[in-house]
Amino acid sequence: MSGSLLNYTWQAVVIYFLLAPSHGPCLLAAEPIRCSPCTAEKLLGCPAVPTGCVEVARERVCGCCTTCALQKGDLCGLYTAGCGSNLRCYPREGDSRPLHSLTRGQAICMEPAEVARIQDSQTLENKGPTENDNTEDTSVYRDPHSLHNRLMPPLGHVTREKPFDPTNNVDAQESTKAKNNAFRKKAVEQGPCHIELSRELDKIAKSQQKMGEKFNRFHLPNCDRHGFYRAKQCEASLDGERGKCWCVYPWNGKSIPGSPEVRGDPECQQYLALQEQDQTR
Template identity: 45%
Template sequence: CPTCALTRGAACGVATARCGRGLSCRAPPGEPRPLHALTRGRGACMPLPENTTPGVEATDAKGSAAPETVSPESAEMTQEQLLGSSHLMAPSGDDLPILWNAISNYQSAKALEVAEATTGKRPCQRELYSVLERLAQEQQKAGDRIYTFYLPNCSKDGFYYSKQCETSLDGEAGLCWCVYPWNGKKIPGSVEVRGDPGCHQYFH
């Protein structure tokens, strides 16, 4: 049943049916490329964290009332959380499920005015929200088709992972490069490759 909700522990991704109530499609713990895992259907339906708010989930098509308060934990949204909501799966015929999932999650969080995620203390999250704002605007353009784009890969503390990659929806691996975790700037002399750029060599 392609439209039935998936059960706990079931494999999921951007092109699968949504997870059941109270579950969210997430990349495996420790997965270095959560976005890549979700695009390949290597996620799993897991219970939602207790501190997840209905507004941040944005799972109900009817809409959910925003909570009175937003905890710091729910405000610290990572790239995985923004891109991994199984309940925002696009129709199977949609070419841009990842991008639109991210935008839908972003707009939901923005509606809650999650200022904590956009403070100067979290440079990667701030850039991520800025990029999603731009993509949300581009989505509204008639006939706009985006197949390659960049979303900052942020750690849970709001800084950058040293390895950053493009997201490609045309089946070809995107370019990857190395950055400084504290500001996201590309490391001078580092290469751009479709694979592992070996970022660890710059931090020993």
């Protein structure tokens, strides 16, 4: 899967939370995902701020309490304290699993200039091929606004072949057809989790517009780099509480029978192993 699709996947949601300054509002008013308000009851339940903090910051995502801000170079993520002022929580350069890092607190607090440098390098890396590139290396993930378009080449997609040779016209057409068929097959095979992710992203804004503050939890599929499901899936939360997690089959996203649904690690690998043992009997 191309780096641009990985980049789009996690940015579509967590960028709302992680790239805003720690001392600002949880989300800008114009953004489609809005946090629940911090009620007096929630604020009364906040623990005391630890002594000796270099800087105090509000909890990340939609938390209402304050805690010690993380400093430059500290590990950070969706469920950690926020980075200090003028710092951003961002995956390491070259991280092949940015969403994994952000949800598990393995990203890094860094300065905005460093974030911009990494984003620029990703942009250069994900640019389209040159005229000398082979058609098979051409990426279908070009439209920054649509995961569906990223998963399938546009209709009428024209591949760059060698200059037209009348004596080799039939062979050229067959070669182009074979390449396009293989290319489309590969894109489809990569996409079951990404297709669901695209649908869920489309639903989020509509659901919040309809339900308002009652819309506090949702599930965004956790996809691997090939577009299949990771065994561990978790519910996202806008009310400051950690959502439930459960186990699914990587190839179809359906829950594994007998596996738990918990607010923590359901240890999915053991349930996958049990299923594999049952199938071999």
